[in-house]
Amino acid sequence: MLRFVGSVFGAIFTAITLGLLALALTIGAVFWMYSRDLPSHESLAQYTPPTISRIYSGEGRIIDEFAQERRIFAPIEEIPDLVKNAFISAEDKNFYTHHGYDARGIAVAAFEAVRSRGKTVRGASTITQQVMKNFLLSGDRTGERKIKEIILATRIEETLPKDKILELYLNEIFLGQNSYGVAAAAQTYFNKTLSQLTPAEAATLASMPQAPSQYHPVRAKERLTQRRNYVLREMFENGYIDEATLTSSLNEPLRSVQNGDYPAFREALPPRDYFTDEIRRQLSSEFGEQEFFGGGLTIRATIDRELQEEAAAALRVGLEKYDRNLGIWRGTRQTLPKDKLGSEADWRAALAAARVPRDVPGWHPAVVLEVGDSAARIGIEGVEEDEDGHYIPAEDVTWTRKRQADGKLGPKARRAGDLLAVGDVVLVREVTGDDGSFRRWSLRQVPEVQGAFMAMDVNSGRVLAMQGGFSYQYSVFNRATQATRQPGSSFKPFVYAAALDSGFTPATIVIDAPIEVQTAQGLWTPKNASGKYYGPTPLRTGVEQSRNLMTVRIAQEIGMDTVASYAERFGVYDRMGQFLANALGAEETTLFKMVAAYAMFANGGERVQPTLVDRVQDRFGRTIYRHDQRICDDCAQPLLPEGRAPHITSKRERVMDAITAYQLTSMMEGVIKRGTGRGINLPVPVAGKTGTTNDAKDVWFIGYTSNIVAGCYIGYDQPRSMGSASGGGFCGPVFQSFMTKAVKKYGGSEFRVPPGGYFMKIDRFTGARLPDDATGDNVVAEYFRQGEDPVFGMGAWVDGGFAMGSNLPLFAYGEEETEQGATVTTATGERKVIPKKADFGTLSSGGLY
Numbered sequence: 001m002l003r004f005v006g007s008v009f010g011a012i013f014t015a016i017t018l019g020l021l022a023l024a025l026t027i028g029a030v031f032w033m034y035s036r037d038l039p040s041h042e043s044l045a046q047y048t049p050p051t052i053s054r055i056y057s058g059e060g061r062i063i064d065e066f067a068q069e070r071r072i073f074a075p076i077e078e079i080p081d082l083v084k085n086a087f088i089s090a091e092d093k094n095f096y097t098h099h100g101y102d103a104r105g106i107a108v109a110a111f112e113a114v115r116s117r118g119k120t121v122r123g124a125s126t127i128t129q130q131v132m133k134n135f136l137l138s139g140d141r142t143g144e145r146k147i148k149e150i151i152l153a154t155r156i157e158e159t160l161p162k163d164k165i166l167e168l169y170l171n172e173i174f175l176g177q178n179s180y181g182v183a184a185a186a187q188t189y190f191n192k193t194l195s196q197l198t199p200a201e202a203a204t205l206a207s208m209p210q211a212p213s214q215y216h217p218v219r220a221k222e223r224l225t226q227r228r229n230y231v232l233r234e235m236f237e238n239g240y241i242d243e244a245t246l247t248s249s250l251n252e253p254l255r256s257v258q259n260g261d262y263p264a265f266r267e268a269l270p271p272r273d274y275f276t277d278e279i280r281r282q283l284s285s286e287f288g289e290q291e292f293f294g295g296g297l298t299i300r301a302t303i304d305r306e307l308q309e310e311a312a313a314a315l316r317v318g319l320e321k322y323d324r325n326l327g328i329w330r331g332t333r334q335t336l337p338k339d340k341l342g343s344e345a346d347w348r349a350a351l352a353a354a355r356v357p358r359d360v361p362g363w364h365p366a367v368v369l370e371v372g373d374s375a376a377r378i379g380i381e382g383v384e385e386d387e388d389g390h391y392i393p394a395e396d397v398t399w400t401r402k403r404q405a406d407g408k409l410g411p412k413a414r415r416a417g418d419l420l421a422v423g424d425v426v427l428v429r430e431v432t433g434d435d436g437s438f439r440r441w442s443l444r445q446v447p448e449v450q451g452a453f454m455a456m457d458v459n460s461g462r463v464l465a466m467q468g469g470f471s472y473q474y475s476v477f478n479r480a481t482q483a484t485r486q487p488g489s490s491f492k493p494f495v496y497a498a499a500l501d502s503g504f505t506p507a508t509i510v511i512d513a514p515i516e517v518q519t520a521q522g523l524w525t526p527k528n529a530s531g532k533y534y535g536p537t538p539l540r541t542g543v544e545q546s547r548n549l550m551t552v553r554i555a556q557e558i559g560m561d562t563v564a565s566y567a568e569r570f571g572v573y574d575r576m577g578q579f580l581a582n583a584l585g586a587e588e589t590t591l592f593k594m595v596a597a598y599a600m601f602a603n604g605g606e607r608v609q610p611t612l613v614d615r616v617q618d619r620f621g622r623t624i625y626r627h628d629q630r631i632c633d634d635c636a637q638p639l640l641p642e643g644r645a646p647h648i649t650s651k652r653e654r655v656m657d658a659i660t661a662y663q664l665t666s667m668m669e670g671v672i673k674r675g676t677g678r679g680i681n682l683p684v685p686v687a688g689k690t691g692t693t694n695d696a697k698d699v700w701f702i703g704y705t706s707n708i709v710a711g712c713y714i715g716y717d718q719p720r721s722m723g724s725a726s727g728g729g730f731c732g733p734v735f736q737s738f739m740t741k742a743v744k745k746y747g748g749s750e751f752r753v754p755p756g757g758y759f760m761k762i763d764r765f766t767g768a769r770l771p772d773d774a775t776g777d778n779v780v781a782e783y784f785r786q787g788e789d790p791v792f793g794m795g796a797w798v799d800g801g802f803a804m805g806s807n808l809p810l811f812a813y814g815e816e817e818t819e820q821g822a823t824v825t826t827a828t829g830e831r832k833v834i835p836k837k838a839d840f841g842t843l844s845s846g847g848l849y
Contacts, residue, residue, distance in 0.1 A: 050294030064276035068293045072183035076167035086206035089234035092127040176212030200249040203231040217256040271359040274468035296619035302462035311465035314737035323447035329400040334425040357471040368424040376416035451714035452479035458602035484588035490691030490700040491585030498566040506782040507767040510550045538767035543667040544675030555583035570597040595711040602704040605656035658754035684748030690727035701731035705748035
């Protein structure tokens with residue numbers, strides 16, 4: 001009997017032993033099978049996660065940031081113990097004792113799954129396993145993935161220290177609101193650094209990893225509070241906080257940026273604008289989108305915030321002035337439903353969701369709440385209601401009229417109700433008196449006409465300001481770099497530069513008379529803007545008065561291939577069409593290219609590459625891009641002798657002769673003093689050129705001082721006539737406003753006269769040489785090259801091969817029409833009257849002037 005019992009127990013023991021052995025072999029086989037094709041865990045030692053790329057101003061202030069995954073990498077040494085302990089308590093309290101997996105946790109999770117027949121399936125992954133899942137595996141909830149997790153977790157535990165694994169976890173984990181890692185989440189939810197978090201806030205972050213969408217601080221506030229309190233209790237049970245801290249933290253209300261308890265980090269940054277978005281566009285192309293949005297780049301921008309604000313303000317004033325002069329009301333074309341206007345809370349919530357620009361200083365979105373007999377009551381975003389309410393009075397709408405359903409303009413508005421209806425979303429600004437006292441609220445609208453402005457340093461190419469439209473939030477299209485427009489007469493300096501390098505001088509006489517050119521599209525007959533002809537005219541006057549006919553003759557004389565090569569050399573075009581009309585700026589280009597090209601006139605003819613970025617550093621602080629490659633010979637010295645500036649050596653390419661650059665600059669100074677840009681008035685020397693295309697579809701002004709070049713264009717996005725607009729009349733004031741502030745900050749000096757030339761006094765009306773002691777309004781000192789003997793008189797005439805004809809109605813500079821004829825200023829400064837029937841056939845070649 002005993003033998004039988006012993007044999008039975010022996011058989012049972014053998015069976016159990018064999019079963020355990022078989023189970024062990026099976027488990028071993030499974031683990032061996034799954035371990036063969038696992039990804040390498042060694043790459044985690046060189047962990048470089050996607051992190052935020054930030055743009056800084058020259059003063060070191062953050063002005064924008066870009067990221068697809070908003071992550072701020074925090075080394076484990078910089079993560080406070082409070083934050084570490086909160087996550088360990090919430091996710092893996094045995095983290096520092098297990099070897100990658102928690103067998104007890106796995107068993108408990110398996111038991112609950114069996115007991116609930118699969119209805120309750122909770123994770124049992126350790127922090128190490130979660131790291132493996134996030135980095136090397138998929139998120140599938142399968143047994144196969146769990147086995148792979150365990151295998152990789154045991155391997156990584158043998159390779160990396162616990163703190164390194166925790167660092168990987170705390171920087172990789174997704175915590176909602178596009179925030180990855182604890183540092184970014186602390187900023188997103190509390191606008192704090194990790195070291196500033198309270199125990200309750202650290203516990204709140206530790207509550208998120210399970211399901212960030214289910215623990216939203218606004219939509220799921222109660223659920224998140226319960227989870228936070230659970231984490232706090234776990235921290236107390238694990239000995240990380242004391243009882244007093246637990247009690248106070250449990251009683252602390254759940255506060256967050258999303259609840260409005262803290263200001264958002266983004267609110268401390270200036271609104272995104274055309275400048276930083278253009279940096280994104282250019283660097284994404286240069287380095288690739290993945291590197292830009294995830295490389296943790298530190299980008300030092302060239303922007304001058306003060307001048308950027310001035311550029312935006314000056315352009316907006318110019319655009320709004322034109323729009324209000326048209327007197328057509330368009331509004332925002334947005335309306336709120338009347339059922340959203342019942343209470344202040346309702347209309348404020350609905351107005352906050354309205355898509356209207358909020359980046360125009362002083363402008364506020366508002367909604368029409370009531371329309372009275374004369375005024376309209378409005379509710380204004382960001383402005384508290386008062387007992388009387390806020391109103392748009394009748395006096396504020398009389399400047400405009402509304403377009404009717406049939407497309408025709410209605411009568412001028414006399415009361416607010418002529419323009420507005422209840423529920424209309426509008427933009428308003430406060431109108432104040434001279435003493436700053438409030439007068440009324442005034443309607444505003446984004447102009448339909450658009451434009452761009454840009455300014456840069458002429459020597460370094462650093463772009464100081466760039467405004468690509470009225471409002472970035474209204475339209476992200478950057479018209480400074482992306483809009484190709486006809487530059488019109490602002491292109492003419494390149495024709496004259498080519499001429500000066502082709503043997504012309506400032507005193508060369510060019511015939512200003514009608515031209516006819518047969519083209520495939522028919523007969524082309526260009527005209528001057530005035531519709532008049534001026535006969536033989538010095539080159540300088542052609543620039544100052546923007547003479548089209550002179551420019552065409554010059555282009556014909558030197559050849560459009562020469563003009564095209566100059567335009568391409570300056571970067572205005574990649575390949576310019578060699579058609580005579582293009583000499584008048586008919587071919588489209590961008591403001592960005594034009595301003596950069598004018599900088600080369602200003603700096604004496606050296607190539608300069610415009611840049612919005614001074615330097616780019618990678619996540620490790622290594623400089624991977626630096627714009628300014630010039631060599632500063634003295635910058636390493638601690639001190640320089642008094643009055644001596646650092647000596648900078650430039651090896652830049654010369655794109656034009658320095659004397660040519662100065663001659664052209666001198667002529668364009670004349671544009672400002674007595675030509676089409678004479679509305680510009682600055683305390684330093686300034687040169688520039690206006691541009692107005694056919695039918696005024698585009699108007700331009702580009703000008704420069706000795707150190708800053710700036711340019712503006714205004715026109716409709718879908719080109720159409722702007723009526724009587726001109727470059728000097730509309731872009732000139734924008735330039736004037738901006739440069740007044742720029743000159744106040746950066747100064748300016750006389751334009752540098754290059755060596756190798758000499759001055760000679762010339763009659764600017766006739767091109768004749770004058771004595772050295774000559775004075776008067778007709779006298780100008782021109783700069784000629786050494787060894788160059790200018791030819792005067794008829795031998796210096798240029799007609800481009802076009803016949804001039806006879807019996808032409810010619811006009812003189814400074815003429816005044818009278819009943820007897822035209823009054824002109826002669827070469828000696830006398831005033832003479834030319835009979836009305838006088839023409840070239842009845843006057844000698846020099847008698848007209």
